[in-house]
Amino acid sequence: MKKTILAASLASALFAQTQAANAETIGVSMALFDDNFLTVLRNGMIEQAEAMPGVDIQVEDAQNDVARQLDQIKNFAASGVDAIIVNPVDTSATEAMTKAAQEAGIPLVYVNRQPINVDSLPDNQAFVASNEIESGTLETFEICKNLRAAGKGDGARAYVMMGELSNQAAVQRTKDIEDILATDMCNFIEVIDKQTAMWSRDRAQDLMTNWLSSGEPFDAVIANNDEMAIGAIQAMKAAGIDMASVEVGGVDATQDALMAMANGELDVTVFQNAAGQGAGALGAALKLAKGEDVAQKVYIPFELVTPANLSSYFSKN
Amino acid sequence: MAEMAHGTGGQKHDPNKRHLPNELNILAALILMVAVFELLGALLMGQSFLFDSSDRFDSIFNEARLKIIILQVSITGIIAIGATQIIIMGGIDLSPGSVVGVTAMVAMSFAQVAEVNGFPNPKGVFGPELQDLSVFVPIAIGLIVGAIAGFLNGFFVAVAKIPPFIATLGMMVAARGAAKWWSKGQPISFPTDEYAWIGDGMNPVIWFACLAVLFHCILKYTLYGNYTYAIGSNEDAARMSGINVGRHKILVYTIGGLLAAFAAIILSSKNLTAQAGMGVMYELDAIAMAVIGGVSLAGGRGSIVGTVLGALIFGVIISGFTFLRLDAYYQEIVKGGIIIGAVVLDQWRQRRAASRR
Numbered sequence: 001m002k003k004t005i006l007a008a009s010l011a012s013a014l015f016a017q018t019q020a021a022n023a024e025t026i027g028v029s030m031a032l033f034d035d036n037f038l039t040v041l042r043n044g045m046i047e048q049a050e051a052m053p054g055v056d057i058q059v060e061d062a063q064n065d066v067a068r069q070l071d072q073i074k075n076f077a078a079s080g081v082d083a084i085i086v087n088p089v090d091t092s093a094t095e096a097m098t099k100a101a102q103e104a105g106i107p108l109v110y111v112n113r114q115p116i117n118v119d120s121l122p123d124n125q126a127f128v129a130s131n132e133i134e135s136g137t138l139e140t141f142e143i144c145k146n147l148r149a150a151g152k153g154d155g156a157r158a159y160v161m162m163g164e165l166s167n168q169a170a171v172q173r174t175k176d177i178e179d180i181l182a183t184d185m186c187n188f189i190e191v192i193d194k195q196t197a198m199w200s201r202d203r204a205q206d207l208m209t210n211w212l213s214s215g216e217p218f219d220a221v222i223a224n225n226d227e228m229a230i231g232a233i234q235a236m237k238a239a240g241i242d243m244a245s246v247e248v249g250g251v252d253a254t255q256d257a258l259m260a261m262a263n264g265e266l267d268v269t270v271f272q273n274a275a276g277q278g279a280g281a282l283g284a285a286l287k288l289a290k291g292e293d294v295a296q297k298v299y300i301p302f303e304l305v306t307p308a309n310l311s312s313y314f315s316k317n
Numbered sequence: 318m319a320e321m322a323h324g325t326g327g328q329k330h331d332p333n334k335r336h337l338p339n340e341l342n343i344l345a346a347l348i349l350m351v352a353v354f355e356l357l358g359a360l361l362m363g364q365s366f367l368f369d370s371s372d373r374f375d376s377i378f379n380e381a382r383l384k385i386i387i388l389q390v391s392i393t394g395i396i397a398i399g400a401t402q403i404i405i406m407g408g409i410d411l412s413p414g415s416v417v418g419v420t421a422m423v424a425m426s427f428a429q430v431a432e433v434n435g436f437p438n439p440k441g442v443f444g445p446e447l448q449d450l451s452v453f454v455p456i457a458i459g460l461i462v463g464a465i466a467g468f469l470n471g472f473f474v475a476v477a478k479i480p481p482f483i484a485t486l487g488m489m490v491a492a493r494g495a496a497k498w499w500s501k502g503q504p505i506s507f508p509t510d511e512y513a514w515i516g517d518g519m520n521p522v523i524w525f526a527c528l529a530v531l532f533h534c535i536l537k538y539t540l541y542g543n544y545t546y547a548i549g550s551n552e553d554a555a556r557m558s559g560i561n562v563g564r565h566k567i568l569v570y571t572i573g574g575l576l577a578a579f580a581a582i583i584l585s586s587k588n589l590t591a592q593a594g595m596g597v598m599y600e601l602d603a604i605a606m607a608v609i610g611g612v613s614l615a616g617g618r619g620s621i622v623g624t625v626l627g628a629l630i631f632g633v634i635i636s637g638f639t640f641l642r643l644d645a646y647y648q649e650i651v652k653g654g655i656i657i658g659a660v661v662l663d664q665w666r667q668r669r670a671a672s673r674r
Contacts, residue, residue, distance in 0.1 A: 034418075034493075034593035039502035061497075165646075193642045201588045202595070206389040210639040213382035214364065215373050234589070238518055239381070255439045256506050256590060262434055314436070 024083070025056045026285050027076030029069050031089040031113070033061040036227070037252055037274050038087060041112060044275030045085070045282050055286065066093045073097050077104035083285035085109045091168045092116045098125060107288030111281035113168060118297065124288050126296050128280040132169055134302040135270045136176025136224070139249045142268045142304060143220050144186035146247050150219075153188055158220040159211055160194035161204055161228045170196070173224045173251060192216055197228045204231025212239050219247060226250035226257035226269055233265045253305045253313055261310050271303040271313055339611040339666075343626040350630060354637040366640055382640070384519060386632035390606070391525035392587070394628040395580040397603040397610075398532050399573035401624045404607055405536075406569050407549040407616030408474060408481040412488035413577035413603060416466045417596030418496035420581035424459030425505040425591035428452065428512035440506045452511035459582045460575055466492055467574015471567030489600070496593040506590040516587030524583055528576070533621040545569060549616030605652070606631055609659040613667070630655070 026049065030042055042059060049057035058081070062069035066089045076084050077100060084101055086108060088094050094115030101108035107124040118127050147156045160177055163170030174194065181189050193211065197204035204223065208231065211218075221236075223229040229250030236246060243265045250257055253271035260266040277300050284294045305313050354366040364370050367379055374380045396413045403410045426442035431449050433439065441448060466488060473484035514520070536542035544565045547555040556562045580599075585591040610627030612619025631652070638648040 032594075033497045033502045035502075036504050036592065043501070193639075195639060195642075195644070200594075201590060202584065205588065206385065206635070207639065209381070209385040209388065210636050213379060213385050213636070214640065215371055215379075215381070231588070254504075256504070259433060259439075259507070314439070 023054050023056050024286060024289055025058065025081045026083050026085060026282065026289075027072075027079075027081040028057060028059040028085045028087075029062050029072040029076070030059060030087045031062055031069070032064045036254055037272065038112070040274035041087070041278040043278075045278035048279050048282055057282075062089050064089055066090045070096055070100065073100050073108075077101065077106055081106060082289040083107040083109065085111055085281050085285050087111050088113050088115055090166075098122065101125065107285060109281045109285045109288065112277055121296055126284045126288065126294050126298065128277055128284055128298040129300065130272050130277065130302050131299045132172040133176060135169075135251045135272065136173035137180055138270050138302060138304045139173075139251055139268055140177045140180040140222055141186070142306060143222060143247045143249045144180060144189060146267060147189065147219060148185075150247075152219055156189045156219040157192050157217065158189050158222055159208075159218055159232075160191055161207065161221065161223040161232060162194060162196045163199045163224040163228070165196050167199075170199075170224050177222055189220070192218055197223075197231065199225055199227060201227045201231035201234075204228035205235045208232040208235035209239070212236070212241075219245075221246065221248045223248070223250045226252040226254045226266070229266055229269070230256055230260055233260055237265070253303075255314075258305070258310060258314055261305070261307055264307075267306070269305045271305050273300050273303070276300045340620060340622050340626060342662075343609070343611055343623055343630070347626055347630050347633065350633050350637070354633065354640065357641055361641060364640075366637065382636055384522075386629065386636045387522050387525075388519060389635055390628040390632040391521040392580045392584050393599050393602045393631075394525045394606065394625065395528055395583070396577050396599055397606040397624050397628055398528055398621060399576035400600070400603040401607045401610070401612050401619055401621055402532070402536065402545055402569050403481075403573050404604070404612050404614060405549045405616060405619050406545045406566065407552065408566065408570070409485065409604070409614075410470060410570065410573050411482065411485040411600050412466060412470060412492055413573065413580070414596040414599035414601075415489045415492035415496065416463055416574055416577040417581040417584060417599055418593055419466070419492045419499065420459045420462045420578040421585040421591035421595050422496050422499040422505060422593060423462050424455040424578075424582050425508060425512075425585045426455075426500065427458050428455035428508040428585075429505070430507055430509050433507050438507050440504065442500055442505055449509060452509065452515075455508075455512060456515075456582060460578050463574040463576075463578020463581070464571055465574070467571040467577070468567060470574065471570030474570065475563040475566040493593075496595075499593070502593055504590055504592045508586065508589060512586055513589055514586070516583040516585070521583050521587060524579070528579070529621055529625050536621060541565075541568075546617055549618070551617075602631065605656045608656060608663070611659075611663065613663055614660070615667075627659075 030038055046057060049055045060072045062072060069089050073084055084106055086097055088110060091113050095117050098117055102122050110127045112129050114127060114129060162174050180186050195207055197207045221232045223232060229248050233248055247267045249268035250266060251270045253269045257266055257269050280298050280300055284298060287294045351367060358364050358366040367382060369377055369379045400410060427450055429438050429441055429448045431438060431445045470485050470488050473479045474481045544560050547560060548562055548565060552562060584595060606627040607624045609630055610623030612623060634648060634652055
């Protein structure tokens, strides 16, 4: 039965009509469960699937292990799911996943992290995420504007906190920062040092305190995510620094970050619509399962969050 | 009994044959490392590593750097106090990092405030009736979680006779799963002011120092300490001399779990949040601190003083590399090299001690 459904879904939209009466099974392999952002994405996907009659969703945790993730995809294929959604552990290891799904004739949707083979995906595979180039750019440009507005346009100094260095988002966001700081408008900002704090609040606290111990004057801390920005804020507060005199930026617009912004500590963050990505991936997977066409790259835009528009983000993420 | 304490590999220890206490070597290594960073700092940065070269502090030292060197290793240091005892007893515990994760999650969910900036707590795990509780509730519940995990480790090692590596590996995986399951992976934030005080400022260092002194005395001057060294030196001999080995093992693993839980409470308080991924790899850092501090993986030998020095070496490396603005890659490579070096040195010392007899 499953096989006929599969054949039908790939063959024609006509057959897909009959299939709609049956339950669609979607297999999901998440890179890891204990990441805040990915949890919002995952829960968004699950909630939406549960609200749809006739959609079954099965979510697995790849525990940040590339090999485990590939096994999960093969297991999904073996149990005959109608479509697979993958949040890749390692964006450079997606070739094998694409191949495994292709051989089984099952549609595949990558979500949140851009696979290395994004430009050569077969017809029944797609990619749903936000364009990573936007996040670091929006963040850094806003900090640059704020520093100028504060009258520091003739020279400012910044620390940069990077995420895990093996992660594409960390590399891209750091590059965005550097690109913005190379522009004529923002090249007054000098980077004192850039180091990784592994996306973690605890590591960021320690790193910031280490930086503070050198006594270098600085005007801004630009972090690759909110957790690290909050860690930096906590360290600066502990050292008695007036948070109004320092620009701090992060990415993600987590609840904790929004609270820090409401307290006047965090100045800039960027909202990445996790639930929107989850919903987009699920929608694309269901369409592909029915044999319909979808755009191969679906971008959910990033949104800049500042104290001015803060209130409209409290209920999101 | 007392003679058996501090024995080497089951052989009787004669203090007269040892030239220098082990801890002095480690202290020398620590000072050497600081000297290297001082030298590189003077050459490359034009700044002093530990001294106040730009007159920012009242004393001659760069107080901010001295503080962070200890602060950043205090929490893993507390776990290392437990690891030290377990390794001296001839065991190993791979679970504390995951126990930190689950304990932080559970404790923090009982430490939340009801209102944040006038809104209901956006990360509330329970309803308002379980928010704004006394700080003793999350502490007690957290310690119970850690004690249960430690007790189970000890039970599987001592009663079910599963090798400690495997038993605690199982706990490492299971406790991490429990940490993720507790709130379905959601972070738990916004604790009460009292809970936030526990890990505020330099408080983690104070807890670390108190626990280090406490367990130093316990290991050195009590029957508990004697039993721990005796079992690690020669388990059969310890059993024949009337020690209830099984019961003592359960006790030591339970204390290890309690210390991990205490570290979790301080960590979640310091960060004002609990996350399922907290504490990953902490067990390895803790074991490394103990090993660098001269605790022998063969059991029977080591001390809390050594482990504290090992922790300080870690702190100096982290701060030193940030001071020199070198990338984290090098830091990890050097850390790994030092761990291997410490074990090589330990084995060489053991062979030399054995041949001198």
